[in-house]
Amino acid sequence: MMPANLRTFDRLPAGQSGQFVIPSALAPSRPVRHFFSLAGLLALLSPLAAQAQSAGSAPNDDPSYRKEFVYGLNFNTRGGLIGGVSVRSSKVLNEKWSRYWSIEGVEVKHPKERRLPSYNGSSFVRDKANYMFVLRPTFGAQRVIFRKAPESGVQINGLFGAGPSIGLLMPYYVYYDYTPRDSNYNALGPEDIRSEAYDPQKHSNLNLIFDRAPLFSGINELKPRVGAHVRGALSFEYGRYRDAVAGIETGFLLELYTKRPIIIRSLNVDENSINNRFYPSVYLTVYLGSRS
Template identity: 25%
Template sequence: MKQALPHYILALLLMPALVWAQRSGSTSTTISPNQSNSKANNASSKTGNIPAAAGSLAERGTWAIGLTTTTNSGIFGGLNLRKSWNKNPSRQPIIGLDIVNVKDYREFTSPFSYNGRSYTEGKLNNLLIVRPEFGMQWMLFKKSSEGGAALRGILATGPSLGVKIPYYVDVSFLDPTTGRTIIKSIPYTESMTNTTGRSVIIGEGGYFVGSADAKMVPGWHLKSGFDIELNTIKHNYLSLEVGFIVDVFQNPVEMLNQTSPRSVYTTGYLTFFFGRTY
């Protein structure tokens, strides 16, 4: 009995330490329900952000208005409207509307002028073209993560609605009944036939003076070009587009006197677009 007593005493002394170690180990490995739910919510929110961001990016598009200059016009050639949908990062459908003025490459300004005014020698008609179009643009070079420019290729087609407007000039002539000088706007064709008597051309008339006698000339066009999207801030959109257009009309359009009318017109263009993305 004297030898067994120390063993019982040792067991009683070690039992509280064993119970404390078991409890501390169980609390360190057990996760409370609140902690597990919070971790699951955090994981789901992290994984949900990626599809949401991708979905918002896929639905973005662009509205833009453009100012254009062409090889068959002056510095200001016309206006452009364009809308695109960015559902596919590599290929986007586009719709547009072009309203441009087209001149014949053989036109030249008359060397005779009156008080600084001039006119186009032998011009019979102005040609205004309205081009509704549908096409596609392809991403060739994307913007880098640090910004910069993006390059797209564009191919579009659609009808060409040619509006042939008679070219008017202002003439000065003497009224035989009153003896007074009269200034009047007449078609250039009348100035060649001297229907107003002895008259002098003093300058060209307004562009839309002969709109009441305008005639429609239907046709079709094909456009190809490259669009350089510039780096912008927020939702602003800026780009430069350069390309080539072919217009084919059903009937030849007579624009100059003593020259053969043409039904095919080709032109190069440069357009500056500005707008917003949504």
């Protein structure tokens, strides 16, 4: 005898004789029905998605596209309005991977730099002892994360690299007014304004700083600082044609120097306490280039 909980089918409504109706006790629950419906839909769409992906990626497998060369402007959290410039050369290894080398030249600024007006209407950076310029050769790998369709869309790549950091410290020169003056600030003799490397002890009276000197006044006094860096980034390529590329690269950079670069000096403050060896930053590079 059939168990009581499975003994009967639901009574057929009038006019539906001959149709088979699943007993309500045996019918799958709504979540289960939704699961199987979704599974069936994915099963139908999977071949179409695979075909579309294959069609979209096939053109980039062409062996005629083996190299890429780009150049661009760098913006970063350690620089000014424009951080610097960069070039990058890549070589395709396979459908997904490329290897690259790049060189980046930037200026690194201290976060406590403050620009002040001078009495003649010009300006200077308070407490700045040195400019710091950095060359960063980088060697790394690039992987395609999302390949764009031919002549449209955006391609997303992931990049990782590392290399040495070659820092160059160049003294910051100012024009300082040594003209003898009376209590009313009237000159008592001929004007005496000298170009000198900034020294917080020697140039303690900021009111007598006439102006900043030309950028390369201290070019003969360069001091090297050697370090290393690592970087990780995403690039978004908008190039429409196979032989040209344009896009942006955004990421982070971690940099460490063997000897502390002195960028600012302040009166009665230990320079080692206000200058760092470690320089993390976030950057964005806008680039253009070509492929061959």
